[in-house]
Amino acid sequence: MAMEASQRPLRLRCSVQNYDWGRFGEESTVARLFRRNSGKEIELGQPYAEFWMGTHESGPSFVVVAEGSGTEAVTLKKWTGANPGALGDKVVEKWGSDLPFLFKVAPVLQLLSFVPVALSDGFDILSVAKALSIQAHPDKELARMLHKMRPSVYKDPNHKPEMAIALTEFKALCGFVSIEELKDVLVAVPEITQLLGNDEASKILSQDLNGYVDAKSFLQLVFTKLMTASKEAVSELVSKLKARLDLENKIRTLTEKEQLVLLLEKQYQADVGVIAAFLFNYVKLSPGEALYIGPNEPHAYISGECIECMATSDNVVRAGLTPKYIDKQTLCSMLTYKQGFPEILRGSPINPYVSRFRPPFDEFEVDRCLLPSKQSVDFSAIPGPSIFVVVAGEGRMEVGSVVEELRIMEGDVYFVPAQTEIRLSAGADGPIKLYRAGVNSRIFA
Numbered sequence: 001m002a003m004e005a006s007q008r009p010l011r012l013r014c015s016v017q018n019y020d021w022g023r024f025g026e027e028s029t030v031a032r033l034f035r036r037n038s039g040k041e042i043e044l045g046q047p048y049a050e051f052w053m054g055t056h057e058s059g060p061s062f063v064v065v066a067e068g069s070g071t072e073a074v075t076l077k078k079w080t081g082a083n084p085g086a087l088g089d090k091v092v093e094k095w096g097s098d099l100p101f102l103f104k105v106a107p108v109l110q111l112l113s114f115v116p117v118a119l120s121d122g123f124d125i126l127s128v129a130k131a132l133s134i135q136a137h138p139d140k141e142l143a144r145m146l147h148k149m150r151p152s153v154y155k156d157p158n159h160k161p162e163m164a165i166a167l168t169e170f171k172a173l174c175g176f177v178s179i180e181e182l183k184d185v186l187v188a189v190p191e192i193t194q195l196l197g198n199d200e201a202s203k204i205l206s207q208d209l210n211g212y213v214d215a216k217s218f219l220q221l222v223f224t225k226l227m228t229a230s231k232e233a234v235s236e237l238v239s240k241l242k243a244r245l246d247l248e249n250k251i252r253t254l255t256e257k258e259q260l261v262l263l264l265e266k267q268y269q270a271d272v273g274v275i276a277a278f279l280f281n282y283v284k285l286s287p288g289e290a291l292y293i294g295p296n297e298p299h300a301y302i303s304g305e306c307i308e309c310m311a312t313s314d315n316v317v318r319a320g321l322t323p324k325y326i327d328k329q330t331l332c333s334m335l336t337y338k339q340g341f342p343e344i345l346r347g348s349p350i351n352p353y354v355s356r357f358r359p360p361f362d363e364f365e366v367d368r369c370l371l372p373s374k375q376s377v378d379f380s381a382i383p384g385p386s387i388f389v390v391v392a393g394e395g396r397m398e399v400g401s402v403v404e405e406l407r408i409m410e411g412d413v414y415f416v417p418a419q420t421e422i423r424l425s426a427g428a429d430g431p432i433k434l435y436r437a438g439v440n441s442r443i444f445a
Helices: 029-038 076-082 089-095 140-149 179-188 190-196 198-205 215-227 231-248 256-267 272-279 328-334
Strands: 010-013 015-017 050-053 101-109 113-116 123-126 134-136 162-166 170-176 280-285 290-293 299-311 317-320 348-351 354-357 365-371 376-379 386-392 394-399 405-409 413-416 422-426 432-438
Touching (some): 010 076, 015 029, 029 101, 029 386, 101 386, 101 432, 134 328, 162 170, 162 365, 179 272, 190 231, 190 272, 215 272, 215 328, 231 256, 256 272, 256 280, 272 280, 272 317, 280 290, 280 299, 299 365, 365 376, 365 422, 422 432
Antiparallel strands (some): 015 050, 101 299, 134 299, 162 299, 170 280, 348 354, 354 365, 365 432, 376 422, 386 413, 386 432
16 A cells, blocks of 8 residues: 555755854765765865754755656745645644754864963964854744844744754853852953952852842843953953963963863954853763753853754854854843753663653654664654654665665655654664654653
């Protein structure tokens, strides 16, 4: 029996983003996936930053049609609009006929390293790409307002909670340090104290927060004062900071955060983000670990490669470490100013080969599948849609109870409609590594 069109997996041709912080040529996982997915050659002088899978208009995916079929290629967004049943009743009821999540592969940048050598300036820093900006993504209410005010900058009216799953060692700044850690920063980084003024710094060092509603309001004052300082003041303090750390590096081992700050200064001279880095948690993920970030939470991805999933949005409010549009006032006013180290997800085993990463957001969850050679695994039919991406290896995809088999390999991306059962089998030549993004299963409970 033939399978209905709205139940058949759809192979997708996906989009790539060439942001300047991406990796170049063959070094980029994104470039290799895009070449295999699209059949296009890699441009060696071009940075490849993000591989997008979904329906967002800034990087749409297209449904692949057979050559000579006489059928025009259509975007996945247009296809789901014409076939809403493929999304499932619950998804259509909650989000309409559009996919609620955006899936990405992102080599955030080259891994950066410090090479200590006997030079007068302490470190010779090899920086082959750039860190992402200090940024946050607005909640729904703010997104609607920003989109209405500046549609050329804020592309859509949706929020953008997100999750990053490390493919390699992955480093990021995420969320604010605790008040106790902030006190240590003020002692260890006199340049921040100089910018704040001795009176403000003394209040937190003495734990005298009278006049402030809570620690969060004090943190907001500190961060806002830092981010809105004049260019001249910031340039002077960043220069002093670099000179001090270069000198101290000759007599002691710099902390990881201090080393990171020197890297950032090398990439973004006289940028306020260099100093602001001291206020954020420095997070390091091993492959297979994940970090999720809610709306209005500050972060900056530093190095590594990752799988990203998020609500379908491209809204970013930036305030440092970027040549792009900066909106410091909006960023400083929108943040939650939560403090403390973020939660690290390590995935919950679904079976011996699949782990599930489920953040506290309705729009998405991600499965990580590491399937050894000659082994098979079943993905049961679920009430919502999925996108599968093969990042390594090759094998077969069997669809439902009917005898329909698809050969799959690195770079292949498939949209799998709701209520479609999938069996994946790895070939004899090696394992398959793939990821599945879908609507968070908690909404179907």
